[in-house]
Amino acid sequence: MNAASTIVPEAAREHGLSEAEWHRVVGILGREPRPVELGIFSVMWSEHCSYKSSKRHLATFPTKAPWVVQGPGENAGVVDIGDGQVAVFKMESHNHPSFIEPYQGAATGVGGILRDVFTMGARPVALLNALRFGAPEHPRTRHLVRGVVAGIGGYGNCVGVPTVGGEATFHRSYNGNILVNAMAVGVAEKDRVFYAKASGIGNPVVYVGAKTGRDGIHGATMASAEFSEAKEAARPTVQVGDPFTEKLLIEACMELMATDCLVAIQDMGAAGLTSSSFEMAARGGCGVEMDLDQVPVRERNMTAYEIMLSESQERMLCVLKEGQEAEAAAVFEKWDLSFATVGRITDTGRMVIRMAGETVADVPIDPVAGASPVYDRPHEPAPPRLPFYAERLMSEEAPGDALLRLLGCPDLCAKRWIWEQYDHMVMADTVGRPGGDAAVVRVHGTEKGLALTTDCTPRYVEADPRLGGMQAVVEAWRNLITVGARPLAITNCLNFGNPERPRVMGQLVGAIEGMAEACRALDFPVVSGNVSLYNETDGRAVQPTPNVGGVGLIRDLGRMTGIAFDAPGLALLLVGECVGWMGASLYLREVLGREEGAPPPVDLAAERRAGDMVLGLIEAGIVRAAHDLSDGGLAVALAEMCMASGFGACLDVPDDNLSSTGWLFGEEQGRYLLALREADAQGALDLARNVGVLARRVGTTGGDTLILGAEPPISLDELRARHEGFLPRLMNGGA
Amino acid sequence: MQARVSIRFKDGVLDPEAAAIEGALRGLGFDGVRGVRRVRVIELDLDTNEPEAAWASVERMCERLLANPVIEDASVEILKEG
Numbered sequence: 001m002n003a004a005s006t007i008v009p010e011a012a013r014e015h016g017l018s019e020a021e022w023h024r025v026v027g028i029l030g031r032e033p034r035p036v037e038l039g040i041f042s043v044m045w046s047e048h049c050s051y052k053s054s055k056r057h058l059a060t061f062p063t064k065a066p067w068v069v070q071g072p073g074e075n076a077g078v079v080d081i082g083d084g085q086v087a088v089f090k091m092e093s094h095n096h097p098s099f100i101e102p103y104q105g106a107a108t109g110v111g112g113i114l115r116d117v118f119t120m121g122a123r124p125v126a127l128l129n130a131l132r133f134g135a136p137e138h139p140r141t142r143h144l145v146r147g148v149v150a151g152i153g154g155y156g157n158c159v160g161v162p163t164v165g166g167e168a169t170f171h172r173s174y175n176g177n178i179l180v181n182a183m184a185v186g187v188a189e190k191d192r193v194f195y196a197k198a199s200g201i202g203n204p205v206v207y208v209g210a211k212t213g214r215d216g217i218h219g220a221t222m223a224s225a226e227f228s229e230a231k232e233a234a235r236p237t238v239q240v241g242d243p244f245t246e247k248l249l250i251e252a253c254m255e256l257m258a259t260d261c262l263v264a265i266q267d268m269g270a271a272g273l274t275s276s277s278f279e280m281a282a283r284g285g286c287g288v289e290m291d292l293d294q295v296p297v298r299e300r301n302m303t304a305y306e307i308m309l310s311e312s313q314e315r316m317l318c319v320l321k322e323g324q325e326a327e328a329a330a331v332f333e334k335w336d337l338s339f340a341t342v343g344r345i346t347d348t349g350r351m352v353i354r355m356a357g358e359t360v361a362d363v364p365i366d367p368v369a370g371a372s373p374v375y376d377r378p379h380e381p382a383p384p385r386l387p388f389y390a391e392r393l394m395s396e397e398a399p400g401d402a403l404l405r406l407l408g409c410p411d412l413c414a415k416r417w418i419w420e421q422y423d424h425m426v427m428a429d430t431v432g433r434p435g436g437d438a439a440v441v442r443v444h445g446t447e448k449g450l451a452l453t454t455d456c457t458p459r460y461v462e463a464d465p466r467l468g469g470m471q472a473v474v475e476a477w478r479n480l481i482t483v484g485a486r487p488l489a490i491t492n493c494l495n496f497g498n499p500e501r502p503r504v505m506g507q508l509v510g511a512i513e514g515m516a517e518a519c520r521a522l523d524f525p526v527v528s529g530n531v532s533l534y535n536e537t538d539g540r541a542v543q544p545t546p547n548v549g550g551v552g553l554i555r556d557l558g559r560m561t562g563i564a565f566d567a568p569g570l571a572l573l574l575v576g577e578c579v580g581w582m583g584a585s586l587y588l589r590e591v592l593g594r595e596e597g598a599p600p601p602v603d604l605a606a607e608r609r610a611g612d613m614v615l616g617l618i619e620a621g622i623v624r625a626a627h628d629l630s631d632g633g634l635a636v637a638l639a640e641m642c643m644a645s646g647f648g649a650c651l652d653v654p655d656d657n658l659s660s661t662g663w664l665f666g667e668e669q670g671r672y673l674l675a676l677r678e679a680d681a682q683g684a685l686d687l688a689r690n691v692g693v694l695a696r697r698v699g700t701t702g703g704d705t706l707i708l709g710a711e712p713p714i715s716l717d718e719l720r721a722r723h724e725g726f727l728p729r730l731m732n733g734g735a
Numbered sequence: 736m737q738a739r740v741s742i743r744f745k746d747g748v749l750d751p752e753a754a755a756i757e758g759a760l761r762g763l764g765f766d767g768v769r770g771v772r773r774v775r776v777i778e779l780d781l782d783t784n785e786p787e788a789a790w791a792s793v794e795r796m797c798e799r800l801l802a803n804p805v806i807e808d809a810s811v812e813i814l815k816e817g
Contacts, residue, residue, distance in 0.1 A: 101805040214747035238805050240744075242751035299747060312749065336758070 008159060011035075015042035021373060028367045036353065036360045037306045041368065043271035043309060044278060045715040047533050050372035050602075053499035053529045055510045057656050061526040067488060068527055073283075075116045075196055075266060077186075077527025079488045081086035081553050085443065086190045087450055088122035091130070092550040093492040094530035097216075098180040101238045102147025104181050104444035107155035108241040108313055109613070114161065115267035118250050119316060121194040121257050122186025125427065126244040126441045127156050129166035129182050130454040130546050130547040132491070134175030136410050136730050141170070144178055145418075146731065152182070153421040158243035162430050163422035165439035167547075170171055170410040173458075176537025180495040181530075185452055187443055194257060196266035196276075197282035198319045198345055203263055205288060205343035206325065207317035208332050209249050212273075213298040215239040216311025245314040245337070252315065252335040259331070261324040268315040274308045276317040276424060277343075278351060282369035290343035292355040304353065304360040348377070379505035385463050388583035388597030389662065395591055399635070400711045402591050404722045406632045407639055407667070409590045413726035414624070435644065436563050437479040437628050440554065449554035451485030452627040457631070458543035460599035463584040465510025466517075469546055470602040473518035474669060476550030479626035481611045482672060483619040484560045485552030490519065492548050497541025499533045507531075507544040514602075515546060521604035522611075561618050564645035565625035568702030571681035572649060574634065575610050575688065575695045576671030580662015586631045587607045587665035600667050610693045614672050617687070620679040629671035637673050638699070639719050642706050648716060651699040653709025664708060675701055736784050738791040738793045738794050742775040742802045777801055 015038055025033055025041050033041060043049055051058065063071035069086055070078035076090035094109025106129075114124050129152055134141045145168075156163045161184070198205075216239035254264055264284070266276045273295070281288045292307050302310075318329055325341055332339035346352075351359040351368070379668040395402065406412055419434040431449060432440025438453040455475040461468025473490065480487040492515065497504040519525055535542045554560050582588050583597025617623050625645065629637045635651070642649050653660050676684055681697065688695035705713035743746045750773055757771040779796075781789050793811045802809035 102805065104806065210749075213749055215749060238748075240749040240751070241755075242749060244751065244755075298749070449809065 007121060011038060015039065016657070017042060021045060023251060024373065025140045029363065034361060036308055037363055039305050039309050040274050040361060040363065041464060044368050045275055045372045045417060049271055049275050051531055052149065052373050052375050053377050053505070053533060054487055054494065055509060056376060057246045057376050057509055060516045061650055062516060063490070063525050063527065065523055065525045068525055069190065069193065071525070071527050072529060075119045075588065077489060077491055078120065078193055079527060079551065079598065080190065081443065081448065081450070082444070084190050084351055085553055086188050086193060088117050088120050088188055089118050089183065089185040089490045089491055089549065089551055090528040090532040091547060092116065092180055093493050093495060094182065095178065095181045095532055095535055096493065097238060098148055099144070099178050102144045102155070103151040106148040106151030106239055106363065108239045109180055110152055110155040111241045111246050111313055112267070112269050113182040114159065114246065115269065115316065117186040118253055118269045119194070119196070119265050120188065121192050122188035123162045123254060123490060124184050124186045124250070125429065126185045126439065126452055127161055127163040127182065128452055128454050128549065129163065129180070130456065130459070131166065131168040132174045132179035132545060133168070133170050134178065136170050137170040138172065138175045142731060145291060145462065148180055149418050149421050154244045155241055159247045161427050162424045162426045164424050164430055164441060165434050166414050169419055171458065171543055173543045176540065177535045177542050179495050179535065179542065179545055181495070181547050183454060183491065185450060185551065192257060194262060196280050196283060198264045198266050198280040198286055200319070200321065201286065201345055201347050203322050203345045204320050204325055204341045205290065205345065206318045206320050206328065206339065207315065207340045207342045208252070209294055209337055209414050210242065210245050210312060210317060211296045211298040211338055212307055212312045212315070213304065214306055214310060217306060228652065239311050239313050240630040241313045247315065248335045248337055248637065249314050252332050252337055255331045259327060261320050261328045263319040265318045266315055268317055270311065272309060272311050273317065278365055278369040280317065280319065281347045281351065281365045287346035287348035287350045287365060288343050289346055289352045289612050292353060294340045294342045296338035296340050303357040308353070331446040353470040355449040377505045378500050378502045379509045380502035381467055381510065383507050385596065385598040388588070389580055395661065398711065399590055399708050400714050401661060402587065403635045404714070404718070406590055406636055407719060408722035409727050410726060411586065412632055412636060412724070414724045415727065416724060417727040422469055431557060432562065435458060438485065439481040440483055440560060442557060447557050449557045449560060450475055451480045451483045451552040451554055453479040453550045454547055455479060456545055456547045458545045459584050459589065459595065461507065461511055461544040461546060463599045465507045466514035467599050467602055469511035469514030470518040471599065471669060472546055472548040473515050473524065474602055475549045475628065475630055476602055476606045477522050477524055477607065477611055478672065480550050480552030481615050482561065482626040482628050483554065484615070485554045486615065487522065487524050487550060487552045488529045489525050490548050490550050492526060492546060494529070494531045495535050495542060495547065496533050496544040497536045500519070504541055504613050510628045511544055511546045518602065518604055522608055559619055559621055561623050561629045563625060563641050565641060565647060565675040566645065567624065567636055568647050569678065570624055570675040571678050571697055572699040572701065573674045573676060573681060573684060573695055574671065574698040575614060575674060575693060577668055578658060578666060579668055579695050580658050580666040581668045582662060582666055585665065585667045600669050602669045609691060610672065611671050613688060613691050613693050614674065617674070617684055622684065623674050624677065627673045629673060630667065633665040633667050634673065641708055641718050642716055643723060646716065647701050648703035648705045649699055649701045650707040651709065660709065736781045736786070736789050738779045738781055738789055739777070739812045739814060740777045740793060740797060740801055740809055742777070742807050742809045743772060745806055745808050748806045789813050
């Protein structure tokens with residue numbers, strides 16, 4: 001090492017490389033990097049692409065099960081859904097771009113996650129979005145909600161894939177850093193799944209799709225740094241999406257995949273041509289030679305640096321079988337997309353990039369892609385919080401009023417204003433529409449259905465990262481069960497603050513531990529995922545938000561259930577234990593204005609027993625409606641069922657040592673509310689006793705009011721008015 | 736006093752509509768087109784007769800509403816009569 005290289009140049013710091021990383025680069029190359037090489041190291045070693053802070057912890061996730069075809073490490077996860085078919089899915093963040101330019105940020109987030117799915121040979125069949133906005137009264141919130149929702153709708157609707165579900169919640173911790181996580185689900189033939197593993201010395205490397213412009217250069221590095229007020233002003237990194245081109249690209253890729261030309265394919269997502277070429281080569285253990293003069297460009301005078309780092313949308317990189325370029329080119333020509341042979345696979349293990357006759361980069365692939373730095377960052381557990389039972393609560397508010405307040409609060413209010421902007425019915429296979437526990441789409445041409453949900457309760461994760469991580473997984477599991485699906489696997493998107501802060505790192509470590517534990521106990525493995533760190537503005541981190549995207553299989557759509565009961569006079573059965581757990585509950589936050597207490601404990605064995613039993617009852621065809629109990633507890637769950645069904649209900653409030661507040665609003669986990677015919681109710685209770693699950697009769701459906709014990713009845717109209725009122729009022733300027 | 740605001744994408748930002756127009760022109764046999772840019776024009780009738788005040792107020796309108804400063808450039812012309 002010569003004297004000059006011991007000083008970290010300004011350029012390295014501007015590229016976000018630490019001093020140690022700079023020395024590592026120099027060590028790998030045996031010299032100082034050329035500008036293009038510096039750009040490559042910078043993006044490939046960014047948190048976004050390298051997972052350097054999270055990798056060692058992510059390795060603890062269970063990723064295998066007999067039905068898992070492909071776990072993490074590919075463009076998306078793949079699970080078997082029988083009859084020679086597979087479901088392909090993944091969730092990914094587009095937080096930073098969506099905060100800067102909400103419409104395009106959210107739209108390109110949708111486009112990117114769709115490409116991750118169809119690049120594997122799957123036709124996309126559904127989209128979901130987990131959205132976290134700042135406080136409703138924050139001056140930017142309305143603008144961000146409007147832009148993000150329009151962007152998701154604009155892209156998803158144009159590309160013809162239904163947006164069927166997700167979440168939208170509000171908390172002040174997201175004021176300066178919203179979260180936009182998009183999930184895509186596709187269906188493929190099991191023997192026609194394509195992977196991003198380059199192979200075959202001499203095979204051509206081919207660029208297809210839209211042309212390359214100067215958009216989004218260094219998006220991956222941006223996604224790996226905190227926001228500050230100053231950074232918000234400098235904003236050259238926004239990409240613009242073109243859903244029509246994406247639609248053409250989907251059809252062209254599907255057509256190419258039906259031929260025998262394709263060896264490997266990968267989306268050019270974050271860090272564009274750089275990450276796609278390096279990752280494909282690294283998986284296949286080969287080298288690549290590329291000639292950037294062949295790359296289709298949209299603008300004049302683009303430099304090698306710009307071409308390698310551009311994040312222009314709607315592009316793919318493929319490896320074809322030698323000699324079959326012409327056949328593949330004809331497909332892309334037909335769909336009016338660019339097609340260019342930009343390189344060859346070599347056996348050198350090096351990436352050699354040329355432009356205008358000059359070598360602009362020559363780096364070994366493994367140390368850049370496979371052996372990027374991995375950090376074991378110091379982490380500190382969250383301070384323990386005390387449990388919080390209902391007995392200690394002193395609220396003046398009558399239970400009926402508290403219920404109305406909860407139904408109308410930003411987190412629980414009807415999200416109709418959002419999902420009505422999405423085409424949730426396109427493709428004509430959506431059978432479980434937004435608003436239920438899980439969305440359901442028919443596997444086209446079959447009687448099978450895929451159940452889809454996204455879940456996370458950030459306030460629980462903040463209070464106790466491990467329990468909160470577990471809870472996100474078990475809630476997804478319950479939401480799939482309640483529609484009658486067998487839970488198969490999850491994808492996740494872990495959104496946290498700056499991992500260089502031990503407390504934040506502690507949240508990440510704890511949440512991963514809890515999620516892994518829950519996934520193991522429930523045979524509910526992780527098959528894909530994404531990590532988004534540095535979600536902070538001026539040192540204030542977002543609530544830790546490890547979103548879980550769950551996928552389940554309904555074998556017979558005739559047995560699907562929903563939250564709406566279809567008749568009066570049905571027996572209401574509560575499955576699971578009641579202790580009146582109020583710590584970190586929504587009631588505590590919304591009614592008493594307090595964000596404190598330990599979150600409800602999760603008993604994984606009990607979750608599994610209760611879930612298996614409820615699924616058994618549903619598959620036996622005796623459950624007329626089912627709903628998972630989560631935010632707001634029993635009272636909110638029953639009110640949601642009433643609003644969805646148009647029938648009222650009468651709920652018993654037991655006169656025992658549990659206070660009525662705890663009974664109605666406690667958030668114990670592992671609970672379901674079921675509606676069954678009177679004739680079936682006793683049998684279900686007997687079954688529960690036999691398998692060691694607590695269950696009891698808690699009420700009856702009927703009438704046009706909701707009656708909570710001895711409280712005055714609340715009309716369904718009043719429930720609906722409060723439930724539906726908030727979002728339209730917020731978006732029209734009131735709130 | 737009248738003001739005219741012309742809003743166009745910044746250099747380097749993809750304009751799908753302009754690209755579609757360019758492609759369609761080529762499809763119709765117009766081979767001589769080397770580039771297409773789409774520009775949005777907004778004309779405003781203003782109460783003021785002070786060009787400088789008009790200018791300042793329209794600039795503020797651009798920042799707040801008319802243009803998306805992240806991906807668009809706006810240029811303002813103040814027209815005397817209107």
